[in-house]
Amino acid sequence: MNRRRFANWSLKTGVVAAIAAVIPGVLTLRGRSRVAATRALAPGDRLVFALGQNAGQPVTQGGFTQNEAVLAYPEGKSDNHENLVVVCKLDPAAIKAPTDLAGVAQGVVAYSAICTHLGCTVRFSEEPMEQAPFPHIHCPCHGAMFDPQKGGTVLGGPAPRPLPQLPVKLNDKGEVIVAAPFSAAIGVKA
Amino acid sequence: MRVSDWIEDRLGLERFRAKYLGKPFPVHSTFFLGEIALFCFVVLVGTGLYLALFYEPSALNITGEGGALPAAYASTLAIDSHPFGALIRRIHHWAAHLMIASVLLHLLRVYFTASYRRPREINWLVGLGLLGATIAASFAGYLLPYDQFSVTATAIGYGIARSVPWVGPTVADFVFAGQFPSAATVPRFFAYHVMWAPLVLGALLAVHLLVVLKQKHTELRAPGEKPDPAEGRWIHGIPLWPEQAALMGVLFLILVAVLAALSAFLPVHPSALYGPPQPVTPDVKPDWYLLWVYGALRLIPGTLSFRFLGATIGSEAIGAMLVPGILTMIILLVPWLDRAPSSAYYAEHPTAAPGRLALGLAVLTLFLALSLAGFGAELGLSVPVLWVITIFAPLGAGWGVHLLVGRGKAEATGTGR
Numbered sequence: 001m002n003r004r005r006f007a008n009w010s011l012k013t014g015v016v017a018a019i020a021a022v023i024p025g026v027l028t029l030r031g032r033s034r035v036a037a038t039r040a041l042a043p044g045d046r047l048v049f050a051l052g053q054n055a056g057q058p059v060t061q062g063g064f065t066q067n068e069a070v071l072a073y074p075e076g077k078s079d080n081h082e083n084l085v086v087v088c089k090l091d092p093a094a095i096k097a098p099t100d101l102a103g104v105a106q107g108v109v110a111y112s113a114i115c116t117h118l119g120c121t122v123r124f125s126e127e128p129m130e131q132a133p134f135p136h137i138h139c140p141c142h143g144a145m146f147d148p149q150k151g152g153t154v155l156g157g158p159a160p161r162p163l164p165q166l167p168v169k170l171n172d173k174g175e176v177i178v179a180a181p182f183s184a185a186i187g188v189k190a
Numbered sequence: 191m192r193v194s195d196w197i198e199d200r201l202g203l204e205r206f207r208a209k210y211l212g213k214p215f216p217v218h219s220t221f222f223l224g225e226i227a228l229f230c231f232v233v234l235v236g237t238g239l240y241l242a243l244f245y246e247p248s249a250l251n252i253t254g255e256g257g258a259l260p261a262a263y264a265s266t267l268a269i270d271s272h273p274f275g276a277l278i279r280r281i282h283h284w285a286a287h288l289m290i291a292s293v294l295l296h297l298l299r300v301y302f303t304a305s306y307r308r309p310r311e312i313n314w315l316v317g318l319g320l321l322g323a324t325i326a327a328s329f330a331g332y333l334l335p336y337d338q339f340s341v342t343a344t345a346i347g348y349g350i351a352r353s354v355p356w357v358g359p360t361v362a363d364f365v366f367a368g369q370f371p372s373a374a375t376v377p378r379f380f381a382y383h384v385m386w387a388p389l390v391l392g393a394l395l396a397v398h399l400l401v402v403l404k405q406k407h408t409e410l411r412a413p414g415e416k417p418d419p420a421e422g423r424w425i426h427g428i429p430l431w432p433e434q435a436a437l438m439g440v441l442f443l444i445l446v447a448v449l450a451a452l453s454a455f456l457p458v459h460p461s462a463l464y465g466p467p468q469p470v471t472p473d474v475k476p477d478w479y480l481l482w483v484y485g486a487l488r489l490i491p492g493t494l495s496f497r498f499l500g501a502t503i504g505s506e507a508i509g510a511m512l513v514p515g516i517l518t519m520i521i522l523l524v525p526w527l528d529r530a531p532s533s534a535y536y537a538e539h540p541t542a543a544p545g546r547l548a549l550g551l552a553v554l555t556l557f558l559a560l561s562l563a564g565f566g567a568e569l570g571l572s573v574p575v576l577w578v579i580t581i582f583a584p585l586g587a588g589w590g591v592h593l594l595v596g597r598g599k600a601e602a603t604g605t606g607r
Contacts, residue, residue, distance in 0.1 A: 030360070031368025031378075050469045071469055081371055084469050113469075117506050118349030118487070120342065121471040140473050141346060142487045143567065158487060160495040160504040188349040188358075188506065 041083045045074030045178040047110070047168070050084060058175040059087055061106055066091060067135050069124030069148075071113055074178060082186045085166050086113040087176060088124055088148045090135060098151035103167020103179055110166040110176070111152045114187040115139040117159045122146065137163065151183075161189070207431070214427035215434040216409040222441060223296035227320075228395065229442045230289035233449060235388060237282040244269050247380035249336060249373050259466050262336035262376050266461045280453035286328050287458070288449065290479050293321050301524065301550050303537035305408040311525040313401045318522060320394045325479065327387035330379045332477075337464040341371060342474045344379075350510040355501035371467070408537040475564060482556075485563030486513045489576055517553070544595040552588030559583045 001009075047059045050071040059072050069088040077083050092107040099109065113121050120141035128134040136155055137146040144159035146152050152163030164184040168176050198204065215221070246265035251258040259267075270276040297317065300306055306314040333344040348370040351362035367374035406425055428434050452458075464472070476484050487509040495504045503512070520527070530543055540547055562569075563576040571579075 029367070030363045031366070031372075031374045073469075078469075081369075081469075117492070118346045118353070118510075120346065120349075121469055123470075140471050141342075142484070144492070154492050156491070158490055158492050158505045158509065160492040160502070160506065188352040189502065189504075 039077050039080040039083070041074040041077060041080075041085075041166075041178055041181070043178050043180055045077065046171075047072040047085065047087060047176045047178065048075045050078065058173075061089070061108055061170050061174040061176065063174075064089055066107065068126070069137075071121070072110075072176070082112075082114060084113040084121060085110045086122060086124055086137065087168070088135070088137075090149060094149050096150055098153065099149070100151065100165055100167055100183060103165060103169075105168055105170045105176070108168060108170070108176055109148060110168045111137065111146070111148065111163040112166065112182055112186050115141065115144055115159060116161040116163060116187065116189070117142055117144045117157075119187045122163065124148070210403075211429065211431035213403070213430045214407075214425045215430060216407050216425070216427040217437075218409070220295075220299045221407070223292050223299055225438060225441060226292040226445060227289050227296060229445050230285045230292060231391060231395065232442075233285040233446065234282060234289065237278050237285065238384065238388075240278055241269060241282060242384050244272070244275075245334065245380075247334070247377045249371070249376040260336045262334060263461065263466050266335040266337070270462060276457075277450070277453050280456075280458050281449045283458045284449050284452045284456075286324075286331065287477070288445075290321075290324055290328065293317075293324055294479070297321065298550075298554070302540040302547065303408065303410070304528065304530075304543065304546060305537045306525045307528060308525070310401075310405060310408070313398060313405070314525050315522065316394055316398045316401065318518075320391065320398060323387065323390050323394060327383060327391065328477070328479075330382040330387065333376065333379045334383060335459065335461040336376060336467065337461040338467055338472055339459070339464045339474060340461075341467040342471050343476065344375070345370060346476075350506060353504050353507040354511060355498070355503050355507060358507075406535075408535070410539065411536045478561070481564040482558075482560035483510055483514055485560035485566075485576075485580075486510070488566060489560070489563050489573060489580065491573070517556075520553070541595050541598070544592045544599065547595055548588040548592035551591050552584040555587040556580070556584040 049055050049057050049059060050073050056075075058075070059070055064070060066089050069086050072085050072087050073083050087108060087110045090107050090109060092104070095101065095104055095107070095109060103109070111122075115122050117139060118141060120139050122137050122139045122144075125132065125134060125136050125138065129136075132138070132145065133147070133155065135148055137148050137152070138144065139157070139159070142158050144157035145155040146159065146163045147155050152165055154160075154162055161184065164182040164186060166178060166182050167180040169179040171177050244265060246261045248261040250261055252261045252264055254264055266279075268275075269279055300314070300317065329344075329347060333340045344366075348362055348366050351365055352358045354361050363369070367378040407427070409426060428437075457463075475481065487506065490505045490509040490513075492505045494508060495502060497503070528546065530546075559576075559580040562571075563580060566573065566576045
């Protein structure tokens with residue numbers, strides 16, 4: 001082996017070794033493990049107000065009026081943004097398929113509050129609006145609109161998928177309890 | 191012994207001065223756009239050096255007078271309470287706006303005068319790299335105050351990254367250091383914004399300026415000038431030292447004065463007003479330079495989503511990735527799309543080539559129409575109406591200008607069509 005070949009060979013080996021050594025380092029850029037895995041909402045969780053002066057207090061069936069909605073978290077799991085739900089109280093007779101009717105309790109129906117378009121927090125229409133059915137859920141970011149009476153189906157705008165429903169039930173105090181996991185994956189999906 | 195002699199004695203700068211300080215600069219108002227961008231960068235680094243002394247890159251809650259607040263947000267409020275602190279933070283924000291605006295106008299000037307042609311393709315690409323890096327730096331910086339607005343804007347960026355077909359969640363994790371919102375993103379974006387962005391921008395700027403130094407400025411051909419640049423050509427302009435340097439100094443001072451006045455009277459990004467991050471999303475629109483992406487996102491209905499090779503190409507990926515990606519590709523390839531015979535040294539008058547003018551105006555109109563779509567709800571324009579505007583306004587603008595300029599040219603040369 002002459003000097004040139006040796007230099008060439010060491011250079012190539014060095015480059016390959018350097019790349020191999022860098023890969024694990026680059027992979028750590030991916031960040032910490034996802035919070036969602038450990039702090040996901042689970043059946044049996046009690047829903048509590050996410051905001052306002054009642055923040056942290058349980059959401060009860062009698063605590064809000066028809067065609068009203070509140071933002072809620074499963075108790076003690078507010079650090080996971082994907083757990084945010086919008087709990088709506090609707091006319092029980094108006095709730096139709098494809099809503100999971102077994103997950104509706106005396107007009108109380110809950111959906112993920114994370115828009116399926118780009119992950120903003122959706123809003124419940126408090127009052128009838130022009131050119132929009134009432135009640136509806138809309139997203140302030142890019143104008144997606146969902147139907148809370150029909151399983152969160154897309155009424156218009158850019159959302160590619162319905163809002164996932166969160167089946168709920170009431171306990172003997174009238175508090176809203178998670179009955180089953182979300183009906184679909186939360187938020188933006190490739 | 192005088193100081194200048196003392197330095198000259200040791201460094202021998204006379205030869206450097208003879209070689210470079212006489213470099214001629216064409217004098218035209220549009221030739222200052224790049225300089226304004228450069229000066230904005232200088233102002234951004236200067237104000238950023240101050241802000242970084244006090245800013246705390248952490249989303250974790252600390253307990254202070256106002257209860258528990260994210261450390262980043264609390265330190266932003268603390269900076270605002272310093273003597274001139276709020277002013278410096280606003281100047282930083284305004285300088286970012288102005289830098290993007292001047293880079294964009296600089297780009298338009300280069301495009302409409304065909305200054306991108308051979309041999310200047312390299313600087314066309316480097317310049318677009320600078321635009322991209324500037325916008326990326328702004329996006330990373332947007333999160334840092336960690337107020338309600340910042341977090342919403344970054345969450346949308348995170349959603350867009352996740353929507354990329356096949357690799358979205360992986361890409362999003364790499365860029366945002368895991369799920370957003372979580373504690374890992376703020377330190378990562380701080381590093382992007384204060385270390386990577388200035389380094390990348392500085393390196394690209396150096397390349398950009400060195401290439402200009404080597405290739406010389408383009409300028410319009412003076413009346414009666416020899417048509418063949420190969421036969422020797424004089425650059426019309428003033429020397430770098432002292433005339434151009436004096437102009438640059440004045441320009442820099444005017445820029446600082448304008449930035450200070452804007453910041454004094456127009457409170458850009460008032461974090462205290464926006465408040466700390468909340469689970470609710472405020473009514474938020476992106477900054478003006480990303481309004482067109484926002485408009486595209488509003489226009490493209492969810493029903494356009496489709497499946498392709500095992501991945502869903504969602505409406506959000508079409509609006510925020512596919513449409514901007516195609517437009518970016520077209521702009522990157524401009525020097526190679528232009529089939530006109532190259533005039534290597536001279537810039538052209540914008541009306542010299544109706545095709546180029548028409549294409550440029552059509553793309554510009556498209557950007558404006560998409561930005562308009564971002565205000566559709568406020569203007570009472572429905573989505574179908576906005577679609578019509580978005581499709582026909584660019585076509586109309588391009589076609590109309592082509593017709594007008596083409597006819598003007600035909601009349602001027604007496605050839606007709």
